[in-house]
Amino acid sequence: MSDQEFVALPEGVTAENFAKAVAEFQAVLGAENVLTTEERLQPYFKTMMPVDDNDYRMSAVVQATTVEQVQAVVKICNEYNVPVWTVSTGRNFGYGTYGVSKRGTVVLDLKHMNKIISVDRDLGTALLEPGVTYQQLFDYLQENDLPFYLSCPAPSAIAGPVGNTMDRGVGYTPYGEHFMMQCGMEVVLANGEVLRTGMGGVEGSTSWQVFKWGYGPYLDGIFTQSNYGICTKMGIWLMPKPPVYKPFGIIYDHDDDIQEIVDLLRPLRLSNTIPNAIVYANTMYEAAGIISRTKYYDGDGFTPPEVLQEIREKEGLGAWNVYAALYGTQEQVDVNWNIVKSVVEKHGKGRLITEEEHGGTQPFQYRADLMRGYMTMQEFGLYRWRNDRGQGGGSMWFAPVTVAKGSETIDQTKLATEILNKYGFDYVGEYIVGMRDMHHIIDVLYDKSSEEETKRAYDCFKELIEKFAEKGYAVYRVNNAFMDQVADTYGEAQRNINRTLKRALDPKGILAPGKSGIDI
Structure with a gap:
């Protein structure tokens, strides 16, 4: 494909190399899950930010359905130096919508990773994939007569617990501090490795969704509002329904x-x-x-x-x-x-x-x-x-x-x-x-x-x-157009430590470059 056949190209990536990356995406995901044409990308273009949406156009959207596919996408991006911006349910209207941080970035859309893996009736825990919406989880609780309240943002139905928690969003019940009610993550790192935080790293552990801290440094926090990894599973706590x-x-x-x-x-x-x-x-x-x-x-x-x-x-x-x-x-x-x-x-x-x-x-x-x-x-x-x-x-x-x-x-x-x-x-x-x-x-x-x-x-x-x-x-929190300005308000020391972590975990800077003002 020539560069005229792509709606945008990642910075520093030739049309020839990007075409090779797209071909490898298609081999892994299937051609129907790799969107590159103007027509198929149109639903992803509009943002609600006061910018020219053309400056925030993605080069492609790839839709994964498994952790293994996410790993493969990350490895392809590393090979061809293609940046990738991850969304789950994708409709973060007041904070940027689907808009990428830099023109030409590939969007990894996880909306089809939408399994409710487990809900524990006794402990009030749930393990979810990132594409699960609040409406989907609400319906699941109702259909299975599970006595729990959800804590959700507003508007809620089309948003998702994983995406909202990863951006440290809040809700309106006593469980409204969503990150506080999160317990355990599965994260695909920039090198394709899979990390399970907290107790999740222990083979056969039954306490992944009940004990947040695990052993050694607590890691979950560094993956929120950052670009250090891609969350593919998350545990959350559900509020018991009161009488x-x-x-x-x-x-x-x-x-x-x-x-x-x-x-x-x-x-x-x-x-x-x-x-x-x-x-x-x-x-x-x-x-x-x-x-x-x-x-x-x-x-x-x-x-x-x-x-x-x-x-x-x-x-x-x-x-x-x-x-x-x-x-x-x-x-x-x-x-x-x-x-x-x-x-x-x-x-x-x-x-x-x-x-x-x-x-x-x-x-x-x-x-x-x-x-x-x-x-x-x-x-x-x-x-x-x-x-x-x-x-x-x-x-x-x-x-x-x-x-x-x-x-x-x-x-x-x-x-x-x-x-x-x-x-x-x-x-x-x-x-x-x-x-x-x-x-x-x-x-x-x-x-x-x-x-x-x-x-x-x-x-x-x-x-x-x-x-x-x-x-x-x-x-x-802030939308993509103002992330650097907000990052500056928190001081150079914080920006430096964020860069240090970024270089260690993602040396090529392929994951969501510029997210929260973090770059290599």
């Missing part, structure tokens, strides 16, 4: 209430009275899930304050909408509910809402479903907020992490709003409070069908990273 589940919300009417309510509820989270992550979602975050902005405002720039107030009044939303849940026996839930009620009522500002009153209404029902691991796609409504005409579809998650203190929310909300409004965008945000940390999730929504607006979105996101870092606020 009683009680979701609730609290509505607050004023923007500045956020400072008080984070401090008000933090002791309940620290004491595990509220055992799951508490979500504090602003008006626009909740509104975007159920309506488009054009219902109230079709002008340019950010939404005016008076329109925002109209949305609150007519859609029944607060300036801040708080969601959490109680889990356990009836006695436990009753005691903890009385504690929650007492704290909120004594404060005197928030209005408590429960499933008895608001079940079936949105957005309460969506949040209630999410906190018990039900499958939902509602959060895709965010993508029609700026443009409900079926065009555009620009989104970037900006996710700085800080301490769970109210004072931080005032500073971060003000700074984010100023920067977003400066570029004509809305502050669409929520705070998710873990035990002591606070994830500030902001969706930078824009119309990608507008070249001018796309340029503004890029500049806006760049400034968000810069200005937040100046105040000590760094993000914990």
Whole structure:
């Protein structure tokens, strides 16, 4: 094949050598699982980043179904110096979608490696391949009458536990810190070797999914958000289904209430009275899930304050909408509910809402479903907020992490709003409070069908990273277009140690070059 017959070529790889690599991929995987034409690659091209998608085109997509095939793909890539970017279910919308880090990289798509290898009813563990989706696992639990909740991100159904955990994503149940609930990985290294972490390296071990640490250095962490290996199996822990589940919300009417309510509820989270992550979602975050902005405002720039107030009044939303849940026996839930009620009522500002009153209404029902691991796609409504005409579809998650203190929310909300409004965008945000940390999730929504607006979105996101870092606020995940900028905020020492590990484990740099700012 000539270079004109490929949609892109990896940097430094000739068309002749790439054609040889493609032929070897086909021999291993079958021609139907090696995609190289414009037509077959089209579903993989679109990203939601504010970039020219042409700059992030892959040269091919290869679809493996076994660990042995993954090993073979890696060996071929080593032979021809072809870089390879791995995806599992592949739809990581706010963090890059299928987009590779460098034009011409091959995408290794593991969606067909979708076996639920085992689920232990007694111990609440599961061993999964990377292509398993949350919907698939949810259905499996239901069909086999297994008494467990899933903890999933939002939107959940088409995402996968392995991919989400590898990027250190979070969920909304008491098991919402997903990497904490991971136990054991099988990883294909850059040289084609297979590593089983923790107890998995012991022949015949029965404790691979129950004891995280094994012997010697703990390795699982270095494979998350990195490019040191390809995860082909992962163990996770499942939350036992409680006898009683009680979701609730609290509505607050004023923007500045956020400072008080984070401090008000933090002791309940620290004491595990509220055992799951508490979500504090602003008006626009909740509104975007159920309506488009054009219902109230079709002008340019950010939404005016008076329109925002109209949305609150007519859609029944607060300036801040708080969601959490109680889990356990009836006695436990009753005691903890009385504690929650007492704290909120004594404060005197928030209005408590429960499933008895608001079940079936949105957005309460969506949040209630999410906190018990039900499958939902509602959060895709965010993508029609700026443009409900079926065009555009620009989104970037900006996710700085800080301490769970109210004072931080005032500073971060003000700074984010100023920067977003400066570029004509809305502050669409929520705070998710873990035990002591606070994830500030902001969706930078824009119309990608507008070249001018796309340029503004890029500049806006760049400034968000810069200005937040100046105040000590760094993000914990980011899309492919900004990985180097974020890596720089963590300091040269961390970048150097990451490079050292990369050179040791992947001396040719073939695995996901540039992932998290890590290169050789």
